[in-house]
Amino acid sequence: MSTDQTDVFALEAREALEAARREGRELAETERVVAMVEARTPQEALARTRANEANANSAAPGSREPMMINLGPQHPSTHGVLRLVTELDGEVVRDIHPVIGYLHTGIEKQCENKTFWQAITLVTRMDYLSPFFNIHAYTQSVEKLLDLEVPTRAQWLRVMISELNRITSHLVWLGTSGLELGAITVFFYAYRERDRALDLFEMISGERMNNRYFQVGGCADDMPPGFEKLLRQFVTEMPSRIDEYEGMLSANPIWLERTRGVGILPADQLIDLGITGPALRAAGVDLDLRKARPYSGYEHFDFTVPVGTNGDAYDRYLIRLREMRESVRIIEQCLDGMPEGPHIADDRKVVLPPRGELATSMEALIHHFKLVTEGFQVPEGEAYSAVECPRGELGCYVVADGGPKPVRVHMRDPSFVNLQALRPMAKNAYLADLIAMIGSMDNVMGGVDR
Amino acid sequence: MSVQDQIKGFGITFRTMLQKPLTLGYPEVKTPVFPRFRGRHQLWRYDNGLEKCVGCSLCVAACPADCIRVVAEENTQEHRVSAGERYARIYEINMSRCIFCGYCEVACPFDAITLEHSYELSERERDLMVYTKDMLLTPAPKQPPLRTEGQRV
Ligand code: SF4
Numbered sequence: 001m002s003t004d005q006t007d008v009f010a011l012e013a014r015e016a017l018e019a020a021r022r023e024g025r026e027l028a029e030t031e032r033v034v035a036m037v038e039a040r041t042p043q044e045a046l047a048r049t050r051a052n053e054a055n056a057n058s059a060a061p062g063s064r065e066p067m068m069i070n071l072g073p074q075h076p077s078t079h080g081v082l083r084l085v086t087e088l089d090g091e092v093v094r095d096i097h098p099v100i101g102y103l104h105t106g107i108e109k110q111c112e113n114k115t116f117w118q119a120i121t122l123v124t125r126m127d128y129l130s131p132f133f134n135i136h137a138y139t140q141s142v143e144k145l146l147d148l149e150v151p152t153r154a155q156w157l158r159v160m161i162s163e164l165n166r167i168t169s170h171l172v173w174l175g176t177s178g179l180e181l182g183a184i185t186v187f188f189y190a191y192r193e194r195d196r197a198l199d200l201f202e203m204i205s206g207e208r209m210n211n212r213y214f215q216v217g218g219c220a221d222d223m224p225p226g227f228e229k230l231l232r233q234f235v236t237e238m239p240s241r242i243d244e245y246e247g248m249l250s251a252n253p254i255w256l257e258r259t260r261g262v263g264i265l266p267a268d269q270l271i272d273l274g275i276t277g278p279a280l281r282a283a284g285v286d287l288d289l290r291k292a293r294p295y296s297g298y299e300h301f302d303f304t305v306p307v308g309t310n311g312d313a314y315d316r317y318l319i320r321l322r323e324m325r326e327s328v329r330i331i332e333q334c335l336d337g338m339p340e341g342p343h344i345a346d347d348r349k350v351v352l353p354p355r356g357e358l359a360t361s362m363e364a365l366i367h368h369f370k371l372v373t374e375g376f377q378v379p380e381g382e383a384y385s386a387v388e389c390p391r392g393e394l395g396c397y398v399v400a401d402g403g404p405k406p407v408r409v410h411m412r413d414p415s416f417v418n419l420q421a422l423r424p425m426a427k428n429a430y431l432a433d434l435i436a437m438i439g440s441m442d443n444v445m446g447g448v449d450r
Numbered sequence: 451m452s453v454q455d456q457i458k459g460f461g462i463t464f465r466t467m468l469q470k471p472l473t474l475g476y477p478e479v480k481t482p483v484f485p486r487f488r489g490r491h492q493l494w495r496y497d498n499g500l501e502k503c504v505g506c507s508l509c510v511a512a513c514p515a516d517c518i519r520v521v522a523e524e525n526t527q528e529h530r531v532s533a534g535e536r537y538a539r540i541y542e543i544n545m546s547r548c549i550f551c552g553y554c555e556v557a558c559p560f561d562a563i564t565l566e567h568s569y570e571l572s573e574r575e576r577d578l579m580v581y582t583k584d585m586l587l588t589p590a591p592k593q594p595p596l597r598t599e600g601q602r603v
């Protein structure tokens with residue numbers, strides 16, 4: 001063992017000792033062991049386990065090698081197909097090595113072979129819980145390249161649907177996180193409301209998931225008759241439903257026990273890792289793109305950004321619930337002040353002509369043929385634009401070369417970046433807490449792998 | 451946990467038992483869909499029996515999943531199939547590739563193809579998922595109920 005390694009071990013051991021002294025207790029055996037073992041790759045760990053097989057049965061503290069456990073990819077509690085190679089010492093996680101890529105779809109690459117218009121149907125499928133945010137980021141980037149103005153009504157429609165999408169995404173998170181920690185009831189309650197929101201998606205966009213509703217220049221269609229009434233019913237009922245979830249969990253002793261003080265990282269470290277969204281705001285950093293860099297008319301809405309104090313899993317839970325309430329407020333403002341006007345820009349070079357004109361206007365028909373067969377040309381350049389998705393900053397970087405197909409589409413997906421926080425968080429935590437941490441970060445594997 | 455808490459808890463349980471269930475007894479009861487719902491495709495004819503599709507392949511160009519195949523042929527005096535100059539001799543949609551984006555419907559300038567509401571499309575064999583022109587010209591045998599404006603489930 002080299003000297004610097006010993007130093008590291010000594011440092012960790014000292015930290016554990018200090019922690020034990022602060023809490024006024026003896027150093028547990030597992031803590032002593034954990035304090036002495038540094039992070040290693042699975043291969044190294046395996047080699048060392050083989051080399052140390054001789055004293056595998058020894059009970060002496062510190063002589064045990066970590067047990068390598070595969071958590072996932074097919075595991076009901078890893079929030080999707082996430083595989084974690086976990087080094088376990090009894091119940092304590094010494095280290096984790098996330099293995100991703102099980103949901104790789106190659107969507108970013110496929111976009112290069114599709115026209116800008118067709119790529120919309122692909123990008124919705126990346127982060128499958130927030131389809132509207134994916135297209136929003138993508139269309140914004142393309143609109144930036146085209147220098148295309150989106151009509152106010154389209155912007156407001158986008159805000160309204162995005163906020164509804166935020167609610168459904170948080171509801172899935174709430175339901176599945178509850179399920180992972182043993183609270184089955186909340187799953188049914190959350191999915192009850194989610195299904196009604198999906199009905200609204202179906203009503204306006206024709207699909208319940210992977211909706212291709214936003215188009216370059218606006219939205220594919222206006223609100224259908226009766227939509228406003230249904231949405232209003234939904235938002236009037238939603239606050240009382242959120243009260244129900246809070247009644248089930250906020251003071252639930254098991255929920256408190258499992259989430260309080262779990263998965264805390266200092267705010268500086270979160271910022272260094274690039275974490276955004278509720279996970280960052282729970283640690284007290286007030287960063288929300290809707291406020292920091294308003295897009296799509298968010299500056300016209302009155303809402304607050306909930307910020308936490310402790311940065312633990314419980315805070316993240318509270319923040320998501322409060323965000324749902326804020327989303328409800330934004331939707332109400334959208335419904336009250338929805339401006340009149342077209343739902344999509346009137347630029348014949350980019351936007352398909354209205355259906356009714358095809359039968360009457362030869363010019364419209366020619367534009368239609370050209371747009372469908374060739375697609376629209378996007379001037380050479382590159383653009384990045386980001387939206388605040390339920391998990392954080394979802395950015396889309398598009399490079400165009402003047403042709404009808406993008407040269408590169410890249411997504412900065414918050415799930416992928418937020419996953420980086422899991423390893424420092426999980427070190428020296430209990431295995432049961434690791435599940436709570438994965439849940440509280442709300443990573444969607446479709447977004448991680450793309 | 452005190453006795454009061456338990457009584458409160460059971461109170462919720464019993465109150466919930468009196469509520470109307472939110473679920474549907476699928477497959478006996480079919481889930482209704484909204485008018486914009488996009489399901490199985492259908493090709494249309496004019497009232498005089500001629501097909502609306504003229505085999506222009508615009509839908510093929512629009513389809514992001516590359517699942518439509520159209521082979522066009524000239525109409526002749528004796529053999530007139532569509533109203534236009536040409537008609538689609540082969541029109542196939544591979545339903546196992548289709549993502550129901552509705553771009554074909556948007557692309558078609560003659561309203562020849564639309565996405566209807568039928569959503570029960572599973573088959574036992576992959577080959578059966580390739581819908582031919584004849585299949586697409588006949589409406590789906592089972593149509594799900596349509597939700598009226600603003601109706602709640
Ligand atoms: S709905 Fe979309 S994927 Fe399906 S055939 Fe039409 S264009 Fe292709």
Ligand code: SF4
Nearest residue numbers: 503504506507509558
């Ligand atoms: S369905 Fe419409 S777009 Fe497709 S080939 Fe026929 S006429 Fe052309």
